[in-house]
Amino acid sequence: MAHPPATLPVHFIRHLTLDPAQHPRGQAHLSAASGLVRVRQRLFVVADDELHLGVFKDPRPRQRR
Secondary structure (H helix, E strand, C coil): CCCCCCCCCCCCCCCCECCHHHCCCCCCECCCEEEEEEECCEEEEEECCCCCEEEEECCCCCCCC
16 A cells, blocks of 8 residues: 655745845745755755855744754
């Protein structure tokens, strides 16, 4: 019997908007991303076709372990 594929829960954190002055083409957003990593209060986004890394502040309180 086949098992359905496992899925990860998805939670909205924030819109990943940018200051257009910080984007190489003056956009207020990243067009596409293939990876997201959270380290402490920062979100690191691997931008496709941009050759740079987006870094955003995570507005949620830090979780203690």
